Amino acid sequence: MIRLEPRKEISKVLLYGTPVMAVVVTIVLGMVMFAALGKNPVNAIFIIFVEPLKDPFAISEMTVKATPLILIAIGLSFGFRAGVWNIGAEGQFTFGALVGGAVALALYEVEGGWVLPLMCTAGALGGMAWAAIPAFLRTKFNANEILVTLMLTYVAVLLLSVLMHGPLKDPEGLNFPESRLFHESATMPILIEETRAHVGFLVALAAIVIAWVLLERHVFGYQVKVIGQSPKAASFGGFVESKVVWFCLMISGGLAGLAGTFEAAGPIGQLVPALPVGYGFTAIIVAFLGRLTPLGILLAGFVMALTYIGGESAQIKMNLPSAVTGVFQGMFLFSLLGIDVLARFRIRFAQRASSAAGE
Amino acid sequence: MDLLVLILQGVIVAATPLVFAAIGELVVERAGVLNLGIEGMMILGAIAGFAVTLDTGSYVAGVACAALAGAVAAALFGILTQVLLSNQVATGLALTIFGLGLSALIGQGYSGETTGSLTKIHIFLLADIPIFGPLLFTHDPLVYLSIILVFCVAWFLGKTRPGLILRSVGENHDAAHAIGYSVVGTRMAALVFGGACAGIGGAYLSIVQTPLWVENMTAGRGWIALAIVVFSAWRPGRALLGAYLFGGVTVVQLHVQGLGVDIQAQYLSMLPYLVTIIVLVAISRDKTRTKLNAPACLGKPFFASS
């Protein structure tokens, strides 16, 4: 019979190899799905995975898509390692965008290089404030943060809607629920002419570097890893759980809020009710696909962005329904989670008799 | 008084999908597993139930297939988390995303169709009692099934041996394994049951409440069910109450608007979620009480070391 034996040390090769294998498995399953839908499977995979990589515009759009995913996922990765499950990054993203956007609108027509940084700081603080609620409720009242962050997501989206229909509405907008278009000083500078790739991408890269340093070279990173693996050992080591909870939620809330402000000030250019598109949830997949490591998240963010852009392309060119993208992303995560076992365990084919003989 | 009865009837209908999903997840969590994929299982149940009812004309077949769809999805989750030991939170989320996408894909051909609605039962004589008659005795069969199910689960968990085994697996899976109970087997069974319930809850939406199919028609109810389980402190009777509370707030805010009360609609829409948080905090505050109530091994992967 088949038994699983934990590896003493996670095999590095398999650690980085499993996501690749998951990609391949997903491609194969995807081809089966396309064939079942009556579409040419090879063509579909080509349009989704290969074509965007040959097209400079598509690549620029991938950075636009990957920026919020990477930012949020980096923030989440700390919490996930430490057992702090922030499922409501979407709400922190939305609330941060709201605060950052409100600052932009308050400073309407005011010029100056300081406007944008102020907005972004406000946005990050907004996200942190929204994440402070679950942090407080967990450390003080032991309330499960999975549920609190999730419920607050709905509240944040409704709050955005309220403000869009009222105080933050464009006064010259014929009463439609959208804010003014942000003025020049409140818009993200573009990196590449004629594209939407903006400075936020560089911030995301910086976040990756900082996260790496924090995790690999700083005692806090050590704390996070230990708490995740053994809370008892952590408390013996003097690591205070509540401090870690606060820090993890603040980081993920702040980064999510920052990502939200970038989205509002960059690709959208205003506040709209449709601002939350699910990055907060997709980022969770990105975090896991990237194995909660900064480098992995960078790659996973791009792979996810590729599936979005490619999936859209497949809709346009092959008349595939929009649901295909969601199915793909789900399959990705399933494949990774399933194959993951190979990295953490060794498969043994053992006889029942010998298993008692102390292997 | 008439309006009150009508409101309560509306509440019961709104709450029933939540009752199914919550009671299923409650059993799963008592066994020590955290399945965040309820939304995915519900929506798969919704499309399966709708498609089969439409194609075969039989509600029974539809509901049965919905339960099957949910159960299969839960089994997939079970294999990944119990056998392959994958992370439960991530796997649950993957199930939700996948379920939403797959159901939309399958549902492509079913938009714009409608089944008729399930006829209500009129329980002889009892239905004619003023006030309580219409309130309690004139619902469709699934409403009654949901309530019976809650009582069955309460009895099962509290008074039967298999129920005891399930609870022990949730409290201390290492000890349960040492005694000789199959932890993986018990959890898989619990998951399949939970998936079937979620599937039926989803089918209620697409066959009874609004007999049509629309992408994402569960609209977050799976997450609400999760909340209900927590603030029920994992007790079936309280889960029933929680579902009605939640369904109630959702329905009442619509009535409040209709009555001309001057509160912004979006603030009223926030109420169910805020109420959930408040109740959650109230229950979780007593750390010892929560520890006593929550299955100790909730969310922890079980690995047989012998």
Next chain:
Amino acid sequence: MKITIRKLAASAFALAVAFSIGTASAADKTKVGFVYVGPIGDHGWSYEHNQGRLAVEKAFGDRVKTTYVENVSEGPDAARVIQQLARGGHSVIFTTSFGFMNPTLKVAKRFPKVKFEHATGFKRSKNVATYSGRFYEGRHVIGLIAGKMTKSNTVGYIASFPIPEVVRGINAAYLAAKSVNPKVKFKIVWVSTWFDPGKEADAAKALIDQGADVLMQHTDSPAAMQIAEKKGIYAFGQASDMVKFGPKAQLTSIIDDWGPYYVARVKAAMDGTWKSQDTWDGIGPGMVAIAPFSKSIPNDVRAMAVKARDNIAAGKLHPFTGPINKQDGSPWLKAGQTASDGELAGMNFYVQGVEGSLPK
């Protein structure tokens, strides 16, 4: 596994080459793109726009190739989708929701040769035209019928968001109903969504419980119609004919008919006569249609509705004709005065007699 990927890539490449050669010869067709905010299966708003697309295909046959993208959110992705269509050689692109306004304009600047048609918006440019339907004309007609058909004198209204279009609809329906039934009252519930069958059904039930025996909606799913059918009351369909969901309940429906406009605009683009303009058409030009009347409507009511519909079409009747005051009592239109398009476009107030306050 790497070998597998390489093999796949190689065969995919070959296919791609073949594929691209194939598309080159189709370059003489006019490509028309459609961007929908919802699924074409919503049986409401996006469904009707898709019917418009099918009308274009039917009218031009081989000379045209249409593409559509559904479920495009009005957020950051919209601009990319529109741009992809523009880059893909589409010469006319229809963006069918208000929230696509700014993305459409941004993309239009980069592709001056492509013609863009934006629905329900108010910003235009050299190559961006706007269009919308005078749905309030349809609301007037159904308002008349509702006023006559209600026995409880309570009409239930399921509203989505307090944008001018929705407020116009409420006001127009109310004024018409009141004109034939001075005792009528409107109960309005805001569901904060265009499309959520569960919520729409709950809203419908709440309104019925509070005494409404005729329902109107400005949301996109047929859920309310189904509830009306189940409870044995009357309702009006929205955006498309919903009689399938309420065979006894539906009195009639307001139908968005985009076909004729779409065909005309594509033709103009093909002929080279396309110009940016604002089109706001109602019953007359056929953009707003009324579904067949239910047999439950008595002959005199039907005759009244038909007369109103025809008068509106001929320009003889304007649903907003004074004397009309605003809800707070302040005067708006004098006797005989009709509302200007500008006033209607930005309408953000209830008329006198409508109860409740507008969500701000």
